Amino acid sequence: MRGFYIGRFQPYHAGHHHMVEEIAEQVDELVLGIGSAGDSHTPRNPFTAGERVMMVTKSVAEFDIPTYVVPIEDLDRNSVWVSHVQSMSPAFDVAFSNNPLVIRLFEEAGVEVRQSPMFRREILEGSELRERMIDGEDWDSLVPDPAAAVIKEIGGVERIQQVSDTDGAGDT
Numbered sequence: 001m002r003g004f005y006i007g008r009f010q011p012y013h014a015g016h017h018h019m020v021e022e023i024a025e026q027v028d029e030l031v032l033g034i035g036s037a038g039d040s041h042t043p044r045n046p047f048t049a050g051e052r053v054m055m056v057t058k059s060v061a062e063f064d065i066p067t068y069v070v071p072i073e074d075l076d077r078n079s080v081w082v083s084h085v086q087s088m089s090p091a092f093d094v095a096f097s098n099n100p101l102v103i104r105l106f107e108e109a110g111v112e113v114r115q116s117p118m119f120r121r122e123i124l125e126g127s128e129l130r131e132r133m134i135d136g137e138d139w140d141s142l143v144p145d146p147a148a149a150v151i152k153e154i155g156g157v158e159r160i161q162q163v164s165d166t167d168g169a170g171d172t
């Protein structure tokens with residue numbers, strides 16, 4: 001059985017990693033979708049699809065399961081989004097998500113969806129991580145080591161600080 005799990009992974013953090021660990025116990029192969037793949041260099045979406053591919057690929061290497069990492073751009077049309085995902089991904093039998101819209105769209109398309117409990121959500125949340133980077137607070141203990149190394153390699157903290165340091169830069 002092959003599973004599918006999509007997130008923006010801005011950045012890929014220990015909550016996502018915990019969810020992947022749980023999914024890996026339920027499926028034989030896994031597809032990880034890099035959502036909003038066209039977005040980067042903003043306070044809410046600082047990292048490119050390619051950078052997120054690196055964070056995810058290097059982090060999940062510790063799990064003993066074949067994993068495909070597939071960037072997926074957003075569409076203006078929710079009603080056909082599942083078809084779009086299916087056109088970009090290896091075929092999958094079950095989708096994993098805690099996102100209400102994603103769950104609804106997959107279920108309406110007849111795809112089985114499994115949810116898992118949030119893991120330490122009070123700190124393991126992308127927006128919390130991005131605020132910590134902007135404020136110069138500890139963040140690297142909250143992401144898998146390989147993802148932290150990628151963020152450091154690309155100057156990710158300097159980037160998010162710089163793109164957040166303008167009038168009207170928007171929410172993180």
Ligand SMILES: Nc1ncnc2c1ncn2[C@@H]1O[C@H](COP(=O)(O)OP(=O)(O)OP(=O)(O)O)[C@@H](O)[C@H]1O
Pocket residue numbers: 006007008009010014015016018019096097098099116117118119120121124125126127128
């Ligand atoms: N701490 C967590 N434990 C388990 N699942 C999580 C956790 N954080 C996010 N998820 C789930 O992972 C998927 C991808 O989430 P996403 O990439 O939006 O991360 P996020 O932490 O919610 O980021 P943001 O704050 O940027 O929206 C969603 O289904 C989300 O519910």
Ligand SMILES: NC(=O)c1ccc[n+]([C@@H]2O[C@H](COP(=O)(O)O)[C@@H](O)[C@H]2O)c1
Pocket residue numbers: 006007008009034035036037073074075076077078081098099101102105
């Ligand atoms: N119409 C669309 O393009 C559409 C619909 C539902 C989810 N998505 C994407 O799927 C991803 C879902 O991930 P999150 O759970 O991290 O929000 C996001 O990148 C989101 O933009 C896109």
